[in-house]
Amino acid sequence: MEEDQLEKFVVAYLKKKGFKQAEHAFQEELQQHQSKNNSSSSISTNSITDPDFAKHLLSFPELENVPARYQDGYSKLRSWTYSSLDLYKHELIRVLYPVFIHCFMDLVVKGHIQEARTFFNSFREDHEMMHSRDLQKLEGVLSPSHLEEMEFAHSLRHNKVKIKICQYSYDLLLQYLHKTQLTIMLGIINEHINFQVSPGQPISISDDAEVVTLIGSSQDEATQINQKEIHWGLLEDSLEERLEKSGVLLSDSEKAEGETKEGELDESKKRSVEGGKQGSSTKKLKKDKAASATGKTGRPEANAVITAPRVKPELALPVISTEVEKSILEDLRNRVQLSSVSLPSVNFYTFINTHNGLNCSSISHDGSLVAGGFSDSSLKVWDMAKLGQEAVGSVLQGENDTTSSEHVLGSNGGKRSYTLFQGHSGPVYSATFSPLGDFLLSSSADSTVRLWSTTMNANLVCYKGHNYPVWDVQFSPLGHYFASASHDRTARIWSMDRIQPLRIMAGHLSDVDCVQWHVNCNYIATGSSDKTVRLWDVQSGECVRIFIGHRSMVLSLAMSSDGRYMASGDEDGAIMMWDLSSGRCVTPLMGHTSCVWSLAFSCEGSLLASGSADCTVKLWDVTASTKVPRTEENKSGNTNRLRSLRTLPTKSSPVYALRFSRRNLLFAGGVLSKSV
């Protein structure tokens, strides 16, 4: 290694990088240096010994044509990957996508916009299938400033992608990169990819979904979060449990017991309401939690065949009046047992003449009330019990309207078949009935949530807190509390009697599009445009699970009635079934071809119904895969797919809402759209 050669490199490097002053200074110093130490031997001979490094240095002057080198390097890597051994191919292909987007972004950062675009367009097809949404986002990036501005790109630049890869594949890759001197590719891989090298056999193709998905937050964080303990069991002392305990008949003694328990609950609730959220001592609750987690200590139902563990409520729960309780118990007793061989009956509510204005619909638990939220800010509620009498009892309807409050426009109310709720000042995006059907919540683009009474036909409360449109609102399974999801990237927990939110769940990287309560009311799940689903602890407000796997915006969520599973549906029509305790996808359900607007588990959890924009209701068999012994399942994960039992096509009506009644009758709502 000649010294002057080295100097030449340095000069060339400085020139190339545009460090003019440094170059000047360097040359001056060099001349001084030479004049001083003319006779002495080179001082820097010992500084560089690695011939490999020298080689890299040598290649620097050639770097003038940077964009071409990116293009060239990537295409070389790509063709090498595609021609590699089948056994390792799928692992190596995973590397391509991060390299691809970082190549693109590097080019943009360096200002080669035109080249970046041609590079992007020439290779985007490879990744179109898996990452079309991301590519759409990135496509528009046309200047370095955009990269700074765009959160998605920003998070990509600042976080490393983690890729699981086996030792051999890793060696292959490195060897190839060194041999062919694809320094740029090597640089990108070093900078942005974090390899998790595992010895032994390559990882099977099946679980690559979660590996490949790029999320903004680092994946380590996600795995860390997913290791938190969660208590997915059912609420102890729920009505179902009581029914199981007592068999078909409720003996008097047990009923009395139940009532006393209710009394306790009532007291505790009062306390909590009086003393604010902190009133219910969290310490005690934690103790309870621990107790229930360790085992059902001396509980009377321990010997019963209840598979799901019981947990204490973390929230003070509302009281159910004995009358209502009776009717619910009656329903539970009359419940139809559904399974893959006995499918439910489906009652379909078709909205007609909506003029493309219906944004959402909701069905009450007993199916008697149907609400529709419209883009003209109105909310309309149909009482199905009155629908039949419409022709005869229009007078009666009019009477109802006149007695209603000023929120109901009574001008021609006599002819109207529905109750009109007006109050919002923007499109209504979501509506939800309280479990008893006496209250209705609606969320709107005007960033408010409103509470309506269906008995008084009046607006009771307007909840302000979100700063942006509220996409979704859901009552808790026992009422009183509700959760909302908004464009402001937060989900909030509210109680009916307070106009301020009780909790704010922040953490999603994009809009929170949907929200759903866990059956035990201790958790809520949120689905977001960042393609993840998160589970939050209501009590602490912390994120306890991140579910990664969707490839597009999550639109709908449902919780199984035993509390163990969650289903989520996305924009592409994919439905994922998650195991809450492990945080892993049990099985993806493919079948829908368009947005899955709605999901619902049957009451005993054996069936999952999904409603989609492709004008079908699909019924899936849950028991087929999930009811295998739990221990095995946790290990093997997705052994068999959920079966699609039945596809029920509607007559050009996208399905907006689904609801299983307590007796397991399925209600579905949709709008007749001729133009589809």
Place this chain on the structure above:
Amino acid sequence: MSIVPKEAIEVIAQSIGITNLSPEVALALAPDVEYRVREIMQEAIKCMRHSRRTSLTADDVDGALKLRNVEPIYGFTSGDPLRFKRAAGHKDLFYIDDKDVEFKDVIDAPLAKAPLDTSVNTHWLAIEGVQPAIPENASVEALAVPSDGKKSEYSEVLIDLKLPVKHVLSGELRLYFKHITELIVNKSGSVLLKEALVSLATDSGLHPLVPYFTYFIADEVTRNLNDFPLLFALMRVVRSLLRNPHIHIDPYLHQLMPSVITCLVAKRLGNRSSDNHWELRNFTANIVASICKRFGHVYHNLQPRVTRTLLHTFLDPTKALPQHYGAIQGLSALGPSVVRLLILPNLEPYLQLLAPEMIHEEQKNEMKRHKAWRVYGALLFAAGQCMYDRVKMFPGLLSPPTPAILKTNAKVVPTMLKKRKASTDNLMHQPSLKKVATDGKMGVIPMNSMQIDTQGTTGGYSTAAGGSGVGLSSMSRQLPGREVGGRVVKTSTVLSQAWKEDMDAGQMLASLFELFGESVLTFTPKPELSFFL
């Protein structure tokens, strides 16, 4: 670089009053504009999803703009699609064609109908998992393709539109068809038509035209029954088409047959006495026979239907003689066995019906007598052919000729008929009459059994004009008092048994000889004839 051209930026700058925008600025702005537009569209897609829609509307874009705290763009929510027009003289400059609307028109216009109010209907989408077949549910076709929803989505549209099947015919073929049809209609009988017929019989590329030709033939035949040359030309076209080895005419036979049968048994073909419709009938009879021969094994009910149609015509005394002639010709063209089966059993009564028409004293009209003789000739020909066939088949069966036959050997037919009539006129022979009736029934039986597989199909071809119910029995009922000497009874019995396979050819010959006289002998093969003589 950016999909937003620099010119667009310049135009927008001009439109908001910035005249001195430098090109560099426009160039720098263009990519940023694209980025912003994309950003807004992504937000708009979010709004669209939350409105539970799959198509983007102007409202969604407005919603997205509001999310970004940008003033929405007003005026785009109206239903009409916007029309962009190219500005004159500019390549990339477009503007929205916004028409001026007269205030008066707006005020004078009647109020639009109030839109129907939203309502909710309810129905059972499924009962215990099974979809009831009610109009509210998607049709079964949609059920058949549940796997790909994309298709079912569009199938709705297809059902509504019901696109017509487009049959593409090349220009050359269209020209060819035009010329041929013109030739047929205008210059039937010309040399050119002969060339055309040859071309029809040999050209290989004519198959696309077959449906058009069949339709043309059917149409022309029904419209021009009195245009003899045209009918003849049409039948020639049929023959040519049948002959063409490159044409699969099978699918069009059902369209073609009625026209052909019409040309065989129609009451009038041509309106002038000079028209030689006999020839046309002969010609058509051959076509029918060739069709039956060629396609009989493919369409097993073809020949039975044809024969039934012809037989009905033959046995209906109300039909005109030319119709009978056509029927006889058609039947005899179908082969001797058909004749034996269907004509011979009815020969005797028919001849009795025919006789008065042929005699000068009875029938004064020369034309009618001529016709009757024609029919007689056809019958004679048919019977003779049949006998020839029999005799040739079973030469050994010839029995020694009975004296009676030898005795009447020299009689000329008309005289024989005259004599027989005279002898039978005053004789009422009840039992024998009955016998004839039963024989007649017997004669019908084989025909019925033959048609057993066509029971379900409706009658003969459409040209088998009414009165088909008239069978033999009715015919014999019309002949009371004309019957019947013992010997004649014997002949008719013999003939009515002609359908039997083992019928004695000699007896048959004898009976035929009874009826036709010696003219029938010309049909017997030479060696046998010498045996007789």
